[in-house]
Amino acid sequence: MSRPPLRLAVLVSGRGSNLQALIQARDRGTLPVEIALVASDRLAAPALRRAEAAGIATLALDPRSYPQRAAFDADLFARIALAAPDLIVLAGFMRILDATVLAPWQGRIINIHPSLLPKYPGLHTHARALEAGDREHGASVHFVTAQLDGGPLIAQARLPIEAADSADTLAQRLLPLEHALLTACVGLAAARRLQLDGTRVLLDGKPLSTPLQLDAHARLA
Numbered sequence: 549m550s551r552p553p554l555r556l557a558v559l560v561s562g563r564g565s566n567l568q569a570l571i572q573a574r575d576r577g578t579l580p581v582e583i584a585l586v587a588s589d590r591l592a593a594p595a596l597r598r599a600e601a602a603g604i605a606t607l608a609l610d611p612r613s614y615p616q617r618a619a620f621d622a623d624l625f626a627r628i629a630l631a632a633p634d635l636i637v638l639a640g641f642m643r644i645l646d647a648t649v650l651a652p653w654q655g656r657i658i659n660i661h662p663s664l665l666p667k668y669p670g671l672h673t674h675a676r677a678l679e680a681g682d683r684e685h686g687a688s689v690h691f692v693t694a695q696l697d698g699g700p701l702i703a704q705a706r707l708p709i710e711a712a713d714s715a716d717t718l719a720q721r722l723l724p725l726e727h728a729l730l731t732a733c734v735g736l737a738a739a740r741r742l743q744l745d746g747t748r749v750l751l752d753g754k755p756l757s758t759p760l761q762l763d764a765h766a767r768l769a
């Protein structure tokens with residue numbers, strides 16, 4: 549029985565390379581999704597131009613035109629709800645969201661973060677991994693909860709830190725892995741194989757004891 553494509557809303561704030569990876573996988577026919585909306589808190593986000601070029605509806609709201617943060621978040625999510633997504637994907641979305649707007653979306657909102665969570669939630673993750681002398685770094689996809697970068701982990705991608713790495717080179721080497729990781733995780737959701745049960749991530753109905761790992765063939769195992 550062929551199921552309908554998974555309907556996505558993607559939230560962005562900047563460059564949009566993770567969004568672009570989802571668009572490319574969709575256009576290749578390897579990711580059965582319909583990107584119903586790309587929304588941003590930055591009117592000038594290049595990611596919005598990528599969405600427009602792909603014929604995807606966009607929404608940009610300026611936080612400065614709201615009396616306070618919660619009002620912005622409430623309006624943004626009210627408009628996202630009108631697009632009726634099955635899944636919200638935070639892809640380089642750089643705003644901390646109010647717990648009130650996240651609550652109705654538990655289990656239906658994921659984020660990609662450029663660190664091996666629970667290490668380095670927040671910003672400057674590549675520099676922090678280097679400063680700590682870590683031997684490896686990576687990215688994580690997790691369900692979003694009110695705790696910043698703290699929701700239940702779905703999957704991770706890892707790469708060795710090289711002696712010559714700077715924060716920039718590390719970020720550049722990690723980015724393609726992020727793209728493969730996010731695409732693979734959205735693929736699991738599109739196959740309706742991924743659920744959140746309280747704080748446990750279920751794959752095919754069975755709780756994950758550790759996050760799935762992206763292998764060298766960009767598959768999750």
Ligand code: GRF
Binds near residue numbers: 567595661662687
């Ligand atoms: C990515 O590294 C993502 O993990 C982080 O911000 C960056 C966004 O990149 N949240 P892009 O906008 O998807 O190119």
